[in-house]
Every structure is written in C-alpha cells, then in structure tokens.
Amino acid sequence: MSTFWIILTACLAASACSLVGSFLVLRKQAMLGDAISHAVLPGIAIAFLLTASRNTFPMLIGAGAFGLLTVYLTEKLQLRGRLMNDASMGIVFTTLFAIGVIIITLFASQVDLDQECILYGEIAYVPWDLWIFNGMNMGPRPVWILGFVLMLNIIFIVSCYKELKIYAFDRQLAISMGVPVMLIHYGLMGSVSFSTIAAFESVGAILVVALIVVPPATAYLLTERLSRMLMLSVVFGILSSISGYYLALWTNSSIAGAIAVMTGVFFGLALFFSPLDGIFFRKYRGARKELNELSLESGKPVAEYPQV
Amino acid sequence: MSGKSISEKNAPPVEVHDLTVSYNNKPVLWDIDFELPKSQLIAVVGPNGAGKSTLIKAIMGLIDPVSGHSLIYGKPLEQMRKKIAYVPQRETVDWNFPVSVFDVVLMGRYAHLRLFQRPTATDKKLATEALEKVGMADFANRQISQLSGGQQQRVFLARALAQDADIYFMDEPFAGVDASPEDHILQLLRELRSEGRTVVVVHHDLQTVSGYFDWVMLLNLRLVAFGPMETTFTKENLQKAYGGRLNILSQVIELSRKEAFIRESGHE
Structure with a gap:
C-alpha cells in the first residue's frame, strides 16, 4: 500500500508542476520555477512560526505570497534598476532564500522544520504523514494537498485557456486587445508557487525544478500543439514518477533523485527520437534529402540510386 | 466581415494630442499632434529610431507616454479596443510556439470574446475566411514554424482581418516579403480602405511609398510632415x-x- 501512496504522490506532484511549467517553458521563463521554489522558503518559515504547526494551509498562503513577491520584485528591479531579467531574478530569489535560511536557523531550536527535508524532500515518508479528520484516517496528507493544487491548476488552465495561450504567444497583442494580461500573469505565478510548495515537501526545493521544466520541455519536442504539449507533459511527469520509483528501489537510492533522473532520460529519448525534429530523424531526413538531390542530378529515381 | 461597424459621426478615427514618449529619460517622440483622415491608406516613414513603432505602441496603449493622449473616434482607447487591430513586427513573437496557423488567426477573434468565453463557430468561420483572403487556407493546420517570412506576415495579416476592426495599425507588414505576396498584401489593404477602414502602415521602402499609399506621415522624433501624398511627400520634407x-x-x-x-x- 505504501508503494501506491508514494507513486500517487509523485504523479500528482509531477502533473501539477508540469502543467504550469509548460507555460513557463513557452514564455522562456523556465528558471522562474527555480527562483520561486527557493524564494518561498521565508513564506513557509514565517507561516510555520506564526501558527506553530505544520498546518499546510497557512504555509500555502505564505509560500504563495512570497512567490508573487519574487515575480513582482524581479520585474520592478528589471525596470527601475535597468538590470537584466536573469540578474534581477538571481538577486531577488537568493536574497529571499537566504532570509528564509536565517529565519529557520534562528528559530531552529523551537521549531521542527527540517532543512534537509525542505531541500531534498522525503517522499518515502509520505505513507506515514496521515491526515486524521474527525478521528478518521483520510490517507496521506500530501496526496490531498497535491490533489487540491492539481485541481486548482486544471481549473485555471481550462477556464483561462485562450487567455493563457495568447499571453504566452503574443503578450503585446493580448494587451492591445484588452485581455487582462496582468491577472493571467499573476494567476499563473500564483499557481507555480502553490505547485512548487505542495510538491517540494515530497521532492524537495531542488528537484521540484526538474518537474517544472523537464517534462514540458520533453513534450515541447514532440508536438506542435499547445493542448497536446500540456497533456504530454503530464504523461511524461507520470511516467518519470513511476519509473523513477522503481529505479530508486532497484538501486536503493533517493526516490526524488531517481524521478528527476528519469525526467532527464525521457528528455534525452525525445531529443534523439522525436519524429518532428529529433536528431536521429533529422540525420535520416538529411540523408534522404541528399539521396534525392543526387538522384535529381543523375536523373534517376531514389529507389534505383543504390544500384548506380 | 461587414463594413457596417465603421464608426459613426464625425470624430476622426484617431487623434493624438501633445504626445511625448521617452525610454530611460531619452525622448523617442516629442510633442506629436495629428488627426488621421477616415478610410485612407496612411504610410508612416522616417529613419531608424525615428519612433515609428513607438508611436503605434503608444496609441495602442502598449507603452505609457510621458505626456499627451490619444482618442479613438473621440473616445478613450479602453472603450474602443475592439475597433482597432494591431499587426506587430514579425520578430516580436516566437515562431516555434506550438500553435497552428489557424490557432494564430483565431486569436484575432479573442478581442470580441469575454473572459472564459470560448471561440464560437462564427469565430472559426471568420478566421477561416480571413485565411482564405490572404491565400493561406491550405496552411491552416500547419505549425507556424514551417512558414516562410512572407507567409508569417500573411498569417499576421489574416489575424488582423479576423479582428474585424475599423482602424488597422501595421508595423512593417511588407518586411521580408517577396514581390508577388507584396502585391497580394497591398490588394488586401486597398480592400480594407474600400470598406471604409483606416489603415496605418509603418513602411521602410521609400521607393514604393507614393505608389502604395494615399497619405504620408514623416516622422523623426518630431512630426516632420503629415498630409496627402502629393503635397507632403516632397524632397524638402524628406x-x-x-x-x-x-x-x-x-x-x-x-x-x-x-x-x-x-x-x-x-x-x-
């Protein structure tokens, strides 16, 4: 049974992250996921200190607030400070993360907030992190939280699909048409923050980036439609979660690490064997094109060429 | 796409008053004032960095001016967004984005849809018609990365046609387009004019300006000259x-x- 819970948790985390990650990848802001996943740390720490419990809801709010703050500060710094986008992002998220680290170490004696757990996550403990509601065992808490966040993401993407699409493709056109671009922008960033915090309890602040970036990038190589890219990214997230779990079992290593490795393996496969633009098929096509050109020169059809 | 919606009354399609725009405290446009005439093809010309694109973006509300304002048929832009369509420069979007040609053209209809509202059958029909008009119907299901520069330009144009606006702002729609598609695009612009629409085009080829357009605006930080082609497109003004x-x-x-x-x- 614990195997089932662990895999389900991983699948939910991967799906939630891949969905919002797809839009970050398309907007060429993939590393914003990295920034947010680190910058939410003070939000979690403050929520934890204020409520003195590991209640998830305040943590989600704290993390969401700091996620949006990261995005806001990065954009302001870029505009006002005339800095490059990546530089301002680097400044904002490391500063916020450092503040989080200081808060945790300052109050470490009073709180039971494990730094290792935040950085690396521990998905193997999920089956024992139960949600007891009215004395009833409702199953592992992370499953409920991730399920809730995944549902929020799906509702957001389905209801605002056309706005998200035009916002990601042609922001200027969207603004010129009166599409509420800022609302969509901060809605997406809020979703990224929620997904990150919900997922990183299980897979850690570092590996959550792999779930945000790699499955969408893999899907991007394999399709030419946004809707299919979203679905494929979820498929690759789930495949990586399942195969990663068994890889970890087989090698007796970290589950989160193995899942991240598997996202990379699937990406590598797509890179080489994508029927659209994979390296393998490009070579194959290139060779065929050469044959065709040669056959044109010699005035003979391709099929006969090898005999010449 | 009926021309019925062409706005009423006597207010000019676009009027711009005392418009000044600057980037990082350097002025890009200085004290611009003009009124556009109705149903004309208007060229905006000027050297690189003269502020041609900036002028369009400022009117479209994409950048905030330091001072001044513009009105669309005598009303603020916010009320009139559906009346104007914008064709940005081709390079402003990522042509590897996973959408089909049809999807991009359908985006033109989003201006008429509310938040959460999905494109209807009518929207799809209008998008298909727009694609047919630019001669790209066969490419509807292609991914946009497979298009040539001229084809990309025509897709952008189709998107603007689908928007069914009264005023069109186009930023270099002829850039990177071969001679025969250029004729095609010009024909479409003339069709828009004959339907009573006003078309403003940022144009870089001085040799074709007088042949293609009715009015010309010469811009270089300031408004150098603006008026009908014969009287305005003079050596002195240039x-x-x-x-x-x-x-x-x-x-x-x-x-x-x-x-x-x-x-x-x-x-x-």
Whole structure:
C-alpha cells in the first residue's frame, strides 16, 4: 500500500508542476520555477512560526505570497534598476532564500522544520504523514494537498485557456486587445508557487525544478500543439514518477533523485527520437534529402540510386 | 466581415494630442499632434529610431507616454479596443510556439470574446475566411514554424482581418516579403480602405511609398510632415526627416559619430 501512496504522490506532484511549467517553458521563463521554489522558503518559515504547526494551509498562503513577491520584485528591479531579467531574478530569489535560511536557523531550536527535508524532500515518508479528520484516517496528507493544487491548476488552465495561450504567444497583442494580461500573469505565478510548495515537501526545493521544466520541455519536442504539449507533459511527469520509483528501489537510492533522473532520460529519448525534429530523424531526413538531390542530378529515381 | 461597424459621426478615427514618449529619460517622440483622415491608406516613414513603432505602441496603449493622449473616434482607447487591430513586427513573437496557423488567426477573434468565453463557430468561420483572403487556407493546420517570412506576415495579416476592426495599425507588414505576396498584401489593404477602414502602415521602402499609399506621415522624433501624398511627400520634407540641415538631432548624432571615428582612428 505504501508503494501506491508514494507513486500517487509523485504523479500528482509531477502533473501539477508540469502543467504550469509548460507555460513557463513557452514564455522562456523556465528558471522562474527555480527562483520561486527557493524564494518561498521565508513564506513557509514565517507561516510555520506564526501558527506553530505544520498546518499546510497557512504555509500555502505564505509560500504563495512570497512567490508573487519574487515575480513582482524581479520585474520592478528589471525596470527601475535597468538590470537584466536573469540578474534581477538571481538577486531577488537568493536574497529571499537566504532570509528564509536565517529565519529557520534562528528559530531552529523551537521549531521542527527540517532543512534537509525542505531541500531534498522525503517522499518515502509520505505513507506515514496521515491526515486524521474527525478521528478518521483520510490517507496521506500530501496526496490531498497535491490533489487540491492539481485541481486548482486544471481549473485555471481550462477556464483561462485562450487567455493563457495568447499571453504566452503574443503578450503585446493580448494587451492591445484588452485581455487582462496582468491577472493571467499573476494567476499563473500564483499557481507555480502553490505547485512548487505542495510538491517540494515530497521532492524537495531542488528537484521540484526538474518537474517544472523537464517534462514540458520533453513534450515541447514532440508536438506542435499547445493542448497536446500540456497533456504530454503530464504523461511524461507520470511516467518519470513511476519509473523513477522503481529505479530508486532497484538501486536503493533517493526516490526524488531517481524521478528527476528519469525526467532527464525521457528528455534525452525525445531529443534523439522525436519524429518532428529529433536528431536521429533529422540525420535520416538529411540523408534522404541528399539521396534525392543526387538522384535529381543523375536523373534517376531514389529507389534505383543504390544500384548506380 | 461587414463594413457596417465603421464608426459613426464625425470624430476622426484617431487623434493624438501633445504626445511625448521617452525610454530611460531619452525622448523617442516629442510633442506629436495629428488627426488621421477616415478610410485612407496612411504610410508612416522616417529613419531608424525615428519612433515609428513607438508611436503605434503608444496609441495602442502598449507603452505609457510621458505626456499627451490619444482618442479613438473621440473616445478613450479602453472603450474602443475592439475597433482597432494591431499587426506587430514579425520578430516580436516566437515562431516555434506550438500553435497552428489557424490557432494564430483565431486569436484575432479573442478581442470580441469575454473572459472564459470560448471561440464560437462564427469565430472559426471568420478566421477561416480571413485565411482564405490572404491565400493561406491550405496552411491552416500547419505549425507556424514551417512558414516562410512572407507567409508569417500573411498569417499576421489574416489575424488582423479576423479582428474585424475599423482602424488597422501595421508595423512593417511588407518586411521580408517577396514581390508577388507584396502585391497580394497591398490588394488586401486597398480592400480594407474600400470598406471604409483606416489603415496605418509603418513602411521602410521609400521607393514604393507614393505608389502604395494615399497619405504620408514623416516622422523623426518630431512630426516632420503629415498630409496627402502629393503635397507632403516632397524632397524638402524628406530631407527634413532623413537628416537634412534642419534636423538638429541627426546632426548631433552625425557629429558624435565623426568624433568617435576620429578618436578611434587616432589610436591606430
């Protein structure tokens, strides 16, 4: 049974992250996921200190607030400070993360907030992190939280699909048409923050980036439609979660690490064997094109060429 | 796409008052004032960095001016967004984005849809018609990365047609387009004009300006001249816009370039 819970948790985390990650990848802001996943740390720490419990809801709010703050500060710094986008992002998220680290170490004696757990996550403990509601065992808490966040993401993407699409493709056109671009922008960033915090309890602040970036990038190589890219990214997230779990079992290593490795393996496969633009098929096509050109020169059809 | 919606009354399609725009405290447009005439093809010309694209973006509300304002049929932009369509430069979007040609054209209809509302059958029909008009119907299901530069331009144009606006702002729609598609695009612009719409085009090819357009706006930081082609597109005005004696700014630029050149060659 614990195997089932662990895999389900991983699948939910991967799906939630891949969905919002797809839009970050398309907007060429993939590393914003990295920034947010680190910058939410003070939000979690403050929520934890204020409520003195590991209640998830305040943590989600704290993390969401700091996620949006990261995005806001990065954009302001870029505009006002005339800095490059990546530089301002680097400044904002490391500063916020450092503040989080200081808060945790300052109050470490009073709180039971494990730094290792935040950085690396521990998905193997999920089956024992139960949600007891009215004395009833409702199953592992992370499953409920991730399920809730995944549902929020799906509702957001389905209801605002056309706005998200035009916002990601042609922001200027969207603004010129009166599409509420800022609302969509901060809605997406809020979703990224929620997904990150919900997922990183299980897979850690570092590996959550792999779930945000790699499955969408893999899907991007394999399709030419946004809707299919979203679905494929979820498929690759789930495949990586399942195969990663068994890889970890087989090698007796970290589950989160193995899942991240598997996202990379699937990406590598797509890179080489994508029927659209994979390296393998490009070579194959290139060779065929050469044959065709040669056959044109010699005035003979391709099929006969090898005999010449 | 009926021309029925072409706006009422006597207000000019676009009026711009005292418009000044700057980037990082450097003025890009200085005190621009004009009123556009109805149903004309209007070219905006001027040297690089003259503020042509900036002017369009400021009218479209994409950048905030330092001062001044513009009105669309006498009303603020927010109320009139559906009446204007914008064709940005081709390079402003990522052509590897996973959407089909049809999807991009359908985006033109989003201006008429509310938040959460999905495109209807009518929207899809209008998008298909727009694609047919630009001669790209066969490409509807292609991914946009498979298009040539001229085809991309036509897709952008189709998107604007689908928007069914009264005023069109186009930023270099002829850039990178071959001769025969260029004729096709020109024909479409003339069709828009004959339907009573106003079309403003940023244009870089001075040789074709007088043949393609009815009115011309010469821009170089300031509004150099604006009026009907015959009276406005004169050698004198062109000299003013493209670094004639009267343009202090371009003289300054030239001087600073010369100085830099002398300094550099002095080192050699």
